[in-house]
Amino acid sequence: MSILRRDVLRLSAGLAALPAVSRLAFADTYPSRPVRVLVATSAGGSTDIIGRLVAQYLSDKLGQSFFVENRPGGGNNIGTEMAAHAPPDGYTLFMANSVNAINNSLYENLNYVFMSDFVPIVNTMTSPCLMMVHPSVPAKTAAEFIALAKANPGKINMGSGGIGSTGHLGGELLQMMAGIKLTHVPYRGEAPAMTDLIAGHCQMVIATTGSAMEYCKAGSVRAIAVTLDMKLDALPDVKPLSDLLPGYMAIGWSGLVAPKDVPAEIVALLHKHASDALAQPNIKQRVIDMGGVVPGGTAADFGRFMAEDTERWAKVIKVANIKLN
The missing domain is CATH 3.40.190.150 (Bordetella uptake gene, domain 1)
Structure with missing residues (x-):
């Protein structure tokens, strides 16, 4: 070389x-x-x-x-x-x-x-998010809510923090996996959605724990499921939605x-x-x-x-x- x-x-x-x-x-x-x-x-x-x-x-x-x-x-x-x-x-x-x-x-x-x-x-x-209903809704568990929704297709209003929000898509995933039909009502953020849930203007909301936890503890709304595959220490009686719908997460x-x-x-x-x-x-x-x-x-x-x-x-x-x- x-x-x-x-x-x-x-x-x-x-x-x-x-x-x-x-x-x-x-x-x-x-x-x-x-x-x-x-x-x-x-x-x-x-x-x-x-x-x-x-x-x-x-x-x-x-x-x-x-x-x-x-x-x-x-x-x-x-x-x-x-x-x-x-x-x-x-x-x-x-x-x-x-x-x-x-x-x-x-x-x-x-x-x-x-x-x-x-x-x-x-x-x-x-x-994680919480799946919540107004206290007037005759469903104390996610299974009871799904049965109610199947008996009343399109008659239950699902509020969310807006189109494309985690709560909205979490609700769409719920409908897909459970075979139910809800009517989506989008709001400008989770706060107004929670306000209308408390007032009874919508019947179900999926929202983050940060927005929803205090209302659940106060009894203003009823939490019926958590959207993570584990229970929350703050709400030990609320079961994961994945127990009912395997693979669900939002x-x-x-x-x-x-x-x-x-x-x-x-x-x-x-x-x-x-x-x-x-x-x-x-x-x-x-x-x-x-x-x-x-x-x-x-x-x-x-x-x-x-x-x-x-x-x-x-x-x-x-x-x-x-x-x-």
């Missing part, structure tokens, strides 16, 4: 190695400036709250400011698109939630693809993700410290107070969870032919 050819090969090998070396060096110095955590919802919601708690912990541990920036609007799509198109350098992160899994199929012309434009970091919180969730192509070393660093944050007693208790649980697990576990949730709602949206007006 000539000296010239040997030098060219060495140079080529060195150039090929540069991206990996620079990525590693970059990860070693990360973060060297403030990190933005985009939230596609308004301040005060569960996704925003848990995002701020984790961001503060990361700030304390990593010596740089991790600050939350709310970019609501467009059914969560404005903030999500901004995050998807951010540079993959670890300085823009995103608090994804269950709405992203739904929007992936609900909207036809998004300028991003949720499952391919983000990489998972950590699942911060899952929130939950809200939120988690930290990053734009695709962020160096794996940065993802690993953020996963470690964000997981440590979620293990802190004060943060874990705050999650519980919001009606949620901390799932734990690896970044890969979170990725599989997001994919399963996205696929679940894609099937429901297609079968129920749900479209936005």
